[in-house]
Amino acid sequence: MSMAPLPVRTRLYHGENLDSYVRRHAARNFCMPSDIEHALRERGVVRSRQRRNPDRLQAWRDLGGLRSDAFTAPERVLDQEVTERALCLRCTKGEPARGRLAGIGLVCVRHRQWLGSPQIDLHGYYPALAAERHFRRHLGPRDVLHDSLPMLIGRECASPGIIGASEIARRRNQFGIDDVNALTYSEQVKIARLLALPGFLRAATDPDTDATQRNALVAREVEKVIPARNDAEPWRATNRVWTAVTHLAARRRDARIYGVPMRDTYYNILRFIDAP
Numbered sequence: 001m002s003m004a005p006l007p008v009r010t011r012l013y014h015g016e017n018l019d020s021y022v023r024r025h026a027a028r029n030f031c032m033p034s035d036i037e038h039a040l041r042e043r044g045v046v047r048s049r050q051r052r053n054p055d056r057l058q059a060w061r062d063l064g065g066l067r068s069d070a071f072t073a074p075e076r077v078l079d080q081e082v083t084e085r086a087l088c089l090r091c092t093k094g095e096p097a098r099g100r101l102a103g104i105g106l107v108c109v110r111h112r113q114w115l116g117s118p119q120i121d122l123h124g125y126y127p128a129l130a131a132e133r134h135f136r137r138h139l140g141p142r143d144v145l146h147d148s149l150p151m152l153i154g155r156e157c158a159s160p161g162i163i164g165a166s167e168i169a170r171r172r173n174q175f176g177i178d179d180v181n182a183l184t185y186s187e188q189v190k191i192a193r194l195l196a197l198p199g200f201l202r203a204a205t206d207p208d209t210d211a212t213q214r215n216a217l218v219a220r221e222v223e224k225v226i227p228a229r230n231d232a233e234p235w236r237a238t239n240r241v242w243t244a245v246t247h248l249a250a251r252r253r254d255a256r257i258y259g260v261p262m263r264d265t266y267y268n269i270l271r272f273i274d275a276p
Contacts, residue, residue, distance in 0.1 A: 003045065005065035006031075013087055015099035018060060018071045019051065024095065025064055036063070073100040077143045078268060085146075088113050103140035105151075106185060107132035114182045125175045127186040135189050142272070144196055149265055153244055154191035157226065157237035158184035164232035190225040191237070195244065201273045204245045207253040214249070218242050244269070 010025040026033040040046040046055045061070050074082055082100040089096070090111035106115045109132055112122045122128050135146075144150055160168045160180050171183045181188075194200055200221060204214050219238045226234040247266045 003059060003062040006063050010064055012064065012066055012070055013092055013097050013099065015073050015101040015104075016087060016097050017073070017084055017099045018057060020098040021064065021071070022060060024097065025060070074102055075100065077102055077145060078271075080143075080145055080148060080268065082145060083147060085115070086117070086119070088115060089119050102143075102145060103136060105132050105135035105140070105146045105189065106181075109133065109136075114179060114185075116179060116181050120177065120179055120182065122177065122182060123175060125171075125177055125182070128182055131186040131189040134193065138193055139189070139196060142196060144192065148192075149244075149269060150192035150195040151188065153195060153240060154188035155181070156240050157191045157222070158187035160184065162233050162236045163187060163226055164230050166230045167232065187225055191222070191241065194221055194225070195241070195269060196272050198273050201248070201269070205248040205252055205270075205273075207249050207256070214245065215242055218245055 006025065006029045008028045010021065010028050012021055022033045022036075026036055037046070040056070040059050041049075045059050046053060048055065050056070057071050060066075061068065064070070076082060082102050084098050084100055087097045087099050087101070088108035088111055090113050091108060104115075107113070107122065107128055108115060109129060112129060114120045114122055114128070135144075139150070163184055168180060168183060172178060175183075177183055200217075203209065204217055206214070215238075218241050219235075222238045222241055223234045226232060226237050228234050244266065247264075248269060251264075251266060251270060
């Protein structure tokens with residue numbers, strides 16, 4: 001049953017989920033979402049109470065005058081959940097909205113807005129803007145999410161204690177930004193890119209290569225991202241990446257014996273290389 005749109009239209013933001021849109025669209029039409037949902041069930045338009053029921057999705061598309069591809073943002077990429085998060089407040093003109101944004105990292109490039117919590121204006125902090133462009137060009141198209149394992153490892157490696165308090169202080173003073181996650185986003189993305197780089201992964205996780213040689217490779221590549229300067233401690237980042245590499249090497253060794261790598265939190269990283 002096709003339904004006429006509610007009188008006041010509400011723009012659907014990119015990636016916005018159904019519940020977020022329902023709340024905003026009902027409010028703009030001076031209604032409670034529960035009243036509209038009750039009316040839909042009473043008229044037989046929606047018979048299920050499941051939130052992702054196809055009839056409910058279509059009913060709200062009709063009520064909003066939306067296109068048929070509304071509310072179709074993927075909930076999973078490979079076997080990773082695309083987590084819901086707050087959308088850029090500049091994009092939504094200050095109106096709180098939530099959604100799933102696969103292929104987008106932690107920066108709204110259009111508005112130079114940090115998408116962490118709280119959201120902040122990045123002003124002219126170009127390292128974070130450049131890092132986001134690298135994320136969208138190199139990681140997003142390869143199904144790496146903003147909270148996938150490579151990005152989480154990158155976050156650990158880009159901690160202020162590893163990069164160095166003096167370098168963090170310099171960035172704060174120069175750019176007027178206090179959020180350390182925003183200040184270290186560049187290093188986070190670079191470490192994530194390293195863990196998704198086929199050439200590095202093949203060499204660093206090759207079970208047939210001596211561990212000392214592989215560890216030296218990891219240290220060399222990590223120190224390109226986090227140099228050993230002043231009070232920085234890149235060896236701690238090297239240890240974190242080496243831990244991941246050791247897990248991956250074990251998975252490759254198992255694959256040669258049993259035919260398939262053991263599926264665990266590190267399994268998806270192995271998809272970047274085409275050899276067991």
